[in-house]
Structures are given as C-alpha cells and as structure tokens.
Amino acid sequence: MDVITLLAAVLVNALLMMLALFVGVGIRSRSGLQAWQFMLLGQALGFGLLIVATRAQPQLLATLGVMALSGSAAAMVLSVGRFLSLRTPAWALLLPPLLLGAVHAVIYGDQKLATGITNLVIGLQILWGSGLLLRGAGRVRWRWLCGAAAMANALFTLGRAALVLGWPEVYPRFIAPHPLNFASLMLLNASLVLGTMGFLLAHRDAAEQALVRLASLDPLTGLLNRREWMNRAGRALGAAGGTADDATVLLMLDLDHFKLINDERGHPVGDEVLKLAGEVLRGELRASDLLGRYGGEEFCLLLRHCDPEAFSRLDARLHQALRRRCEASLGFVVDFSAGAVRVQPGETLAAAIKRADDQLYRAKHAGRGRTLCADGVL
Ligand SMILES: Nc1nc2c(ncn2[C@@H]2O[C@H](COP(=O)(O)OP(=O)(O)OP(=O)(O)O)[C@@H](O)[C@H]2O)c(=O)[nH]1
Secondary structure (H helix, E strand, O other), X not given: OOHHHHHHHHHHHHHHHHHHHHHHHOOOOOHHHHHHHHHHHHHHHHHHHHXXXXXXXXXXXXXXXXXXXXXXXXXXXXXXXXXXXXXXXXXXXXXXXXXXXXHHHHHOOOHXXXXXXXXXXXXXXXXXXXXXXXXXXXXXXHHHXXXXXXXXXXXHHHHHHHHHHHOOOOOOOOOOOOHHHHHHHXXXXXXXXXXXXXXXXXXXXXXXXXXXXXXXXXXXXXXXXXXXXXXXXXXXXXXXXXXXXXXXXXEEEEEOOHHHHHHHHOHHHHHHHHHHHHHHHHHHOOOOXXXXXXXXXXXXXXXXXXXXXXXXXXXXXHHHHHHHHHHHHHOOOOOEEEEEEEOOOOOOHHHHHHHHHHHHHHHHHOOOOOEEXXXXXX
C-alpha cells in the first residue's frame, strides 16, 4: 500500500458518491445536499491535483489542490448551515480558500510551513462545521453521525498541523508511506462515507417531516386540519377519560356572513379573513388548547381546564379581537357565531361536536355574533 494509491481511492470514492447523489436525488433536490455534492467534488478535485502535482507543476497544482480542499471544507460548512437553517456568512466561507491559496503560493518553498498552515486552516474549517452539527444535536441521529465523523477528521487534521509546525523533524512528508498518513487518509475516507450517509438521512427526515406537515396542517391558515384535529382531540379526550373535573370545553366557531364577504370583496379577501381569524384565535389561546380549521369558515377548539368564568372571558376576548383585527387590517368588521359545550364524562368526540354544532346553529338563528352554550351555561 502506498499513499498515492490511497489518495486515488479517496478521490474515486468521493466522485462515486457525488455521482450516486446526483443520480439518486438530483443536483437541485435540496440546497444542503447540493452543497454536500460540491464538497465531494472539491475533495476529488483537490486530491486529484495533489496527485498530479507530485509529477508536474508542483507549486501551481499543489496550491490549486489545497484551495480545492479548503473550498470543499467551506462547502461542507455551507451544507450544514443550509440543513440547519443557520446563517453562514459568505465572507467566512470564501476567505479561507482564497487566503490559503495566496499564502500557500508564497510559502511553497518551505514545505513544512506550507503543510502546517494548510492543515491548520482546513482543520479549523471542518471543526466549525462539526461544531455546528454537534451543538444542539439532541436526538437527531444524522447530526451525530455527520458531526462525529467531521469532528474526528477536524481533530486529526489539526493534529497534523500541530505536529508539522511544532515537531517538524518527526512529521512525515505528505506522500511518505507513514502510518500517520495512512491513518489520516482512511479516516478521511470514512468521514466522507459517514457524512454522506448522514446527509442522506437528513434529506429523508426533512422529506418525511414535510409530508407530515402537509398531511396535518391546513395550508391557508397553518392551523391543524380537520383530520389531525379530530385525531388529537380524540386522543386528548381518551387520555382525560372525559372526567367532569377536567373541565374540558368544546367550541365550534363559524364566521358570520362569510359568503357575503367572498361575493362582495372577492375570494382573496375572504382568504385574508380566514388567515386573520386563524392568527387571532392562535394568539388568544393557551398552548394546551387545541385549535383547528374544521372546514370552510368553521373552526374548532378544545379547551382544557376551562372553568365557566375563564370561558366567558376568553369568548369575549375572541369576539373583540377578531372584530378589531379585521377592522384594523381590512377596514371592515368580521364576527363569528359559536356553540360551546362542556364535554361530559365518557362522551365521544363526535357526540360533543354534534351538541356544540346544535348550539352554533341556535346562535346563527338567534342573530349571529354570539356564543351559545347548552342549557345556557357551560
Ligand atoms: N375565500 C374562501 N372562501 C371559502 C373557503 N372555504 C369556504 N369558503 C366559502 O365560505 C362560504 C361559506 O358560506 P355559508 O356556509 O353560506 O356561510 P356564511 O355566508 O358565513 O353564512 P352564515 O354562516 O350563516 O353566517 C362559501 O361561500 C364558501 O365558498 C376558503 O378557503 N376561502
């Protein structure tokens, strides 16, 4: 085994993974994965140039090679930043490869210094990326996988820098068949494979989350859609066992004369009213309350631990907030009618909804703009 063969293996590996990502998920699939493909390309290009530099144009090709490797590390940081929605300033990404290239070209004559500076800069770049991945990784598997692989690679690269700058007499030349060189290239290879697997997992996780969001949220208001709300409300009632002291209130709420708004002001204004109503409701409720868009201009709320006084105050706030908000934003007042019931012990969600809907129907017929409760009280 010699270092050039190992280098060539890393290069081929990086190229194949890049190709596999290109064929498997496409270059435009997701910006984070796209940057990761550039990272792999940078590795292949950098090591390719370093291999050729051992035979021809050493100064120029080795300088371009280390620039490609540093650019590849910048692409890794960019990829991490995009996956985690973090801001990575362009200057901090671009400056290291450019400065490293300039410095490397100038100090090329001093091989040890050039190698030390190169490893130091690239090691710090990878350390940055691995730090972003590991900080707050929590239970996210792909972050641990990519972060640990990158961290090991960063520490090894920084170790090389420390060795060549501090103890140049024991540091082996880059292409010398030394165990340190073999270990470092094998580690690099492993970190490329693990990192790529990690980012594929991240890509899959993100796609899964997008699907879950799509299946459970109403796209216009961002509230839970009817199916998801029913699921969660059913689970909440099941968990509470419908006990009376739980004081669970179900409220069905329907905007008044909404058809008129659509007809007179247009569908987009109607959509705006629905969005505002969603925001108002979300803003007035507690985190433990369950809010959803039941359909059309009807909303459904499950309020836990809600005593009658608290409910009357909340109801008054909701009417007032919707009227004010629509008047301030759209120039006209919108109100709603609602029916509320206290969920009885053992009562099913469907039965409670039916009772609340009956109250809503009564509220509409009693002149709208009001909330009615079964038997007049909750
Ligand atoms: N803009 C918009 N309109 C919708 C949407 N979903 C349902 N609608 C409209 O909501 C209107 C509901 O009308 P109705 O059921 O007659 O209710 P209303 O006019 O509010 O009358 P009352 O409830 O009796 O006060 C219909 O015109 C639907 O087309 C939506 O997502 N956006």
